[in-house]
Amino acid sequence: xxxxxxxxxxxxxxxxxxxxxxxxxxxxxxxxxxxxxxxxxxxxxxxxxxxxxxxxxxxxxxxxxxxxxxxxxxxxxxxxxxxxxxxxxxxxxxxxxxxxxxxxxxxxxxxxxxxxxxxxxxxxxxxxxxxxxxxxxxxxxxxxxxxxxxxxxxxxxxxxxxxxxxxxxxxxxxxxxxxxxxxxxxxxxxxxxxxxxxxxxxxxxxxxxxxxxxxxxxxxxxxxxxxxxxxxxxxxxxxxxxxxxxx
Numbered sequence: 010x011x012x013x014x015x016x017x018x019x020x021x022x023x024x025x026x027x028x029x030x031x032x033x034x035x036x037x038x039x040x041x042x043x044x045x046x047x048x049x050x051x052x053x054x055x056x057x058x059x060x061x062x063x064x065x066x067x068x069x070x071x072x073x074x075x076x077x078x079x080x081x082x083x084x085x086x087x088x089x090x091x092x093x094x095x096x097x098x099x100x101x102x103x104x105x106x107x108x109x110x111x112x113x114x115x116x117x118x119x120x121x122x123x124x125x126x127x128x129x130x131x132x133x134x135x136x137x138x139x140x141x142x143x144x145x146x147x148x149x150x151x152x153x154x155x156x157x158x159x160x161x162x163x164x165x166x167x168x169x170x171x172x173x174x175x176x177x178x179x180x181x182x183x184x185x186x187x188x189x190x191x192x193x194x195x196x197x198x199x200x201x202x203x204x205x206x207x208x209x210x211x212x213x214x215x216x217x218x219x220x221x222x223x224x225x226x227x228x229x230x231x232x233x234x235x236x237x238x239x240x241x242x243x244x245x246x247x248x249x250x251x252x253x254x255x256x
Contacts, residue, residue: 071137
């Protein structure tokens with residue numbers, strides 16, 4: 010049996026397992042299984058690879074998108090190599106591991122269908138592995154961006170620095186943090202929502218719930234909103250294509 014799976018910690022819920030299980034059934038794809046591999050430490054990855062027979066590839070989620078890199082033999086230069094984060098691992102025929110980033114494709118295709126072409130500036134909430142893929146997409150679309158985190162440092166501003174002027178000049182806001190993910194559905198990034206208008210586009214990478222607190226707060230002031238489901242579906246299909254590639 011060919012095995013695929015997801016590594017992360019904790020794995021409270023899994024879009025990927027449900028998505029691929031349904032895909033295999035719907036498309037009559039035989040000989041594949043998709044499993045959840047909850048690893049308390051990324052150092053347990055070599056043991057998993059050694060003991061799990063038939064493993065062809067893995068998805069990688071929080072908190073290992075960056076931590077996993079030292080365990081890989083190479084990175085795809087067009088995605089993971091540029092971004093510095095991995096969400097797809099392909100186990101090659103010789104047993105070596107190649108890291109890819111399918112978040113890039115999922116977010117790029119989804120964002121292009123969502124935002125107006127007039128959008129030229131963005132705020133990226135969060136600085137983790139998902140944020141790196143988002144920023145790479147924004148660069149490819151020539152959209153300027155500023156990273157926002159809880160503490161200010163070089164190249165990153167704090168939430169308290171989001172003034173009326175900053176919000177008025179920035180019409181795309183992307184939440185890459187897990188805030189608001191089920192079951193903590195009341196949480197939301199601490200931005201000044203009252204400065205949002207109908208000219209703002211607020212994209213939340215969170216997909217569960219389908220309308221997050223971030224999205225609800227933004228919509229209350231007329232902003233356009235979108236969750237991360239379309240991105241997830243896109244990155245999942247890109248991951249499947251990667252696993253099916255011949256060496």
